[in-house]
Amino acid sequence: MRRGLLMPAFALALPGLPLAAATWAWHQGLALPVLLWTDALVWLLVIAVLAGFWLGRRSEPLREGWRRVLADAPAMASAVVLAVFVLIGLADSVHVRLALPAAGAASSGWSVEVTSALDLVLDDLRERRERTYSAPLATHAFQRETVVGADGRSVREFPRLRHGGAHLADPETEHRADILRRGLSGLLAGLLLAVLVGVVMVALVARARAMPWRRAARAILRSDTAPDGRPAPHWLALGVTLCAIALLAGLCTALSSHYHVLGTSKVGQSVLYLSLKSVRTSLVIGTLTTLVLLPFAVVLGIMAGYFRGWVDDLIQYVYTVVESIPSVLLIAAGVLLIQVYMESNPGAFATAAQRADFRLLMLCVILGVANWTTLARLLRGEALRLRELEFVQAAHAFGLSHGRIIARHLLPNTVHVVLIASVMGFSGLVLAEAVLSYVGVGVDPSMISFGTMINDARLEMAREPMVWWSLAATFAFMLALVLAANLFADAVRDAFDPRGGARAGQGGGA
């Protein structure tokens, strides 16, 4: 019984932590919570996903499917990577306005700047700005500047950075050793964390399978299947990925206290900070868009396939028309419309963050409206197939209403299609955001996203020597996110698609 509660408690605790912290801060009068539109939807989605798992926990086909997903090493590794991204995104989805440092005891007002829980955690990174570009781990600025020396003469030189390596007396000699020392200590801390993770994992496995620790550790290393022959989670992949992330996190944390690990941007912001902030934008676009398109796709697609006749003709006509409009055009028009609306109603938005957020939400809606057709097509085909199956005919013979047949028989049997399409669509949407922001019809320019980062970096590509770190960081982060999403989606498809390998075991003989 206790084991059964462990997972849900864990699942609730992780995203719940930033929420609890925000509530606490509000009680203390330190901050005023701000609920942005996308925040509300993101948390709604979290609740929906948790509820979905809760409701589906007894459905054997679903459990079997997820078991197969987690037994796959790449899928497990990418699930861990995705989970880290999701945690970053969720921490960035709790927004507050901090109390202004007031003269009196009771705060006089709230800052106009909306900060997130992630901002507060990364306060150091956010605050320590340089004047402009600096290379990763640099101690001196990237450009020569005219500096007026103590003796009154002006010299063209690379000035020392305000924060990067500022503690070094003589960067020439100490720089390398200092980085090495800090890097090693960071790696060591990461290693300690990784060992801790490993021990906890072995303990969990040992308890779950009721075996001594030593044997549990061996089972993990050999990535054995569970004793009952069912696919077991790939603990080894989980452990290795967690260790890699712990090492990376340790390294970055140790170095970033005195350096800019990924350099700084044009206005001197830490690129690491920008990259971490971009994660939320990507996740919001990738998930909320799916949320927007699902009702259209599911309702219309299944209706078209189930009812056929004129309903089918009408729905097919609609989505054929929608599909034949170039989606960039549709999106550009939609974004322009939003912009006009926002400019004519400036009073509707208290802060710049709320403006940017509204635009992000609308972008999701527009992307959703432009993208529902593919899934609708898939679902129509599936419904066409299902409606001819004998269990649906049996339901007709029982006099069930159309609504009940759709709800009881068609919807549950198309869940795998929706699941696969959503997960596969995620990475496409993340990339679409980058492209749209680059073209200029994406998110608000003030909003930090991979698209705006690329757009900014593009201007510096021609510079000699090149400012490469902005683009490189974007590339690395997006690659990690999209690759993980794609690997995960592949595993989900393999596990849930009945036409895939899942059925292979049932054939045979004859």
Next chain:
Amino acid sequence: MNDGRAPVANPPTLLEVRGLRTWMQVPGGRVRAVDGASLEVRRGETLALLGESGSGKSVTAASILRLLPEAARIVSGEVLLDGRDLLALPEREMREVRGLRIGMVFQEPMLSLDPVMRVGAQIDEALRRRHREPAARRRLRAIELLRSVGLPQPERRIDDYPFQFSGGMRQRAMLAIALAGEPDLLVADEPTTALDVTTQAQVLDLLMAAVRERGMGMLLITHDLGVVARCAQRVAVMYAGEIVETAPVDRFLEGPRHPYARRLMEALPRPGSRHRPLAVIPGSVPVFTTEPGGCRFASRCDQAIPGCSIEAPPVRVTGPGHEVRCLRDGATAGAEPDSQAPASTDRPTPADAAAGMDTVGLDASPVQPGEVDPSWPGSLPQSPTTRVDDRPLLEVRGLRVRFPVRGGAMRRVRGWIEAVDGVDLGIARGRTLALVGESGCGKTTAGKALLRLVDASGGELRLDGVDLRSLGRAALRPFRARAQIVFQDPYASLDPRMRIEETLDEGMRSLRPAWDARQRSMRIDRLLEEVGLPADARRRFPHQFSGGQRQRVAIARALSVEPELLVCDEPTSALDVSVQAQVLNLLRELQRRRGLACLFITHNLAVVETMADEVAVMYRGRIVEQGSAGRVLAAPAHPYTRALLAAVPRIEVPRDPGTVAAAAVPDLPDPVADREGCDYRPRCPLASARCARERPRAQPVGPGHVAACHERWGDPGPGR
């Protein structure tokens, strides 16, 4: 007796398989799909490899050809073709063997031909490997091959695509491809399972002729004892990866020695089986991942002795060419299979039957324990609920169902396919009417139209005097509870995402609103018991059940709302013989107990003999002959019925060449072609000028027996 099928004295061995073991990697371990199988095929003879699904016969064939799925591996053994071990050959040489030395014919003609290649080109691919000659010469050869497999107008059809062929024609084309390489050995994996009974007869004849004329050997894989009896000289029975009995066919049919083979034979529905339950084998073929300690059949065998589960039985020779893998051969061989009481049927005990009757909405027909056995003759309505009442429960007059043929830019209706064209039927309570015909004749559509699952376009449909066709969706609901259906495919008829209890609950909730949740739950328990499923089945999902068990669930679902009429749409055609026997027994038992009227739709005439009181034979949407089962089967009046009966592969009828000739009818013609005169005319041996002019009407040919044919048959049963 000797019709050219008897083996020539000591023909040379062509293929020899020795101790073949092929294991399959599955998530739970390694399944021993084939585990020490040995067999041999001689030149000019056909060896039938007989077994139920899961016995490993297809894997054996795939191992011989080395065309195994990735998960499977040949662990040990030898496959000798003319003394050369195929398992030791490099893949390059093996490719030469496939097609040129060994020809293949597969089960599914839809899947084994390339849909985007002309048939001629596919034959040419095989011909090119054998003959180095100009394309024009090869084309002539291909035409000749198509002619030799009985394809009409081969000069024209050679340039057709597979989709322009019917199932039987595709299987002929497949055979032509297999023969094009002039192989020594033909491996045919269930070559006729997907075909209609008349087409099956023709394709089997073709295969036999090819083997005889070309002096090839054939390994014929089948689950059908009738096919074995018709085609093979020797038979090897496979069970759970092992060959349990090898024998010459004649000896085998006289009396198989292995208990499994004997049970398989007894499970077959046949004329004598009408008045007693069919024998069944409890359970299903087991799967072994480790070496089983004793006999693989011991757990299902009704004659097992303690030694059976300890020691693997040795192969014993019990006669010329007759080998059996059983410890107890001598002890049971004397027993005549037919006289032997079926020791295990899946019939519930009388106590169970009575217990299932008392409360909650079950129709009150208490069966006294003593009544069960004497009253077995399944044909007579025994249940007290059956009013002695000549008025049929269901009356169908002139039922028509048509489907539009669409085409053109706006998908206008261009014409109509008359799937059901003026069908008259009547079923009384407690009686079974069998609707028989080939695939595509409209019998399933007719069955669905009776339940208004398909809308009829004309005719009358009366259930207990009420015209169902005039009712709307809502008004129809009360009648839905009175007529239910059991579908053909047990894998498609249960929602994979619903627990068994949800599936069973659904209909009661919709159609029996008076029953509360507790009553429904009690009924689910009782239904499961009634169809012979364990009580814990209700919490499980369909994928956890075998095909036969799923069909039991489907029957329970249909019975859950207490129907008076049950439409059974080929309920056993997807099942193995032993499982079919279980399901047929169950249906008969339930019908007898509840006084159900039953419309039994089937293409299997052997099943008709076991199940039906009356028979209606359907051809291209019309009933061509109708009457009591005894009369129609014993004295068929319509030439189509006679052809169907002649084509059924039987195990007891002496195989005489005359039946083969009578079965040689052409394939089912195009359903949208013109319909002047008698539909059966193109296939009919008796067709006259009158048949082309005038459509025959149903005329009485005996008491309660009508046939739609202009011709009269002199004696009651010529040719049978």
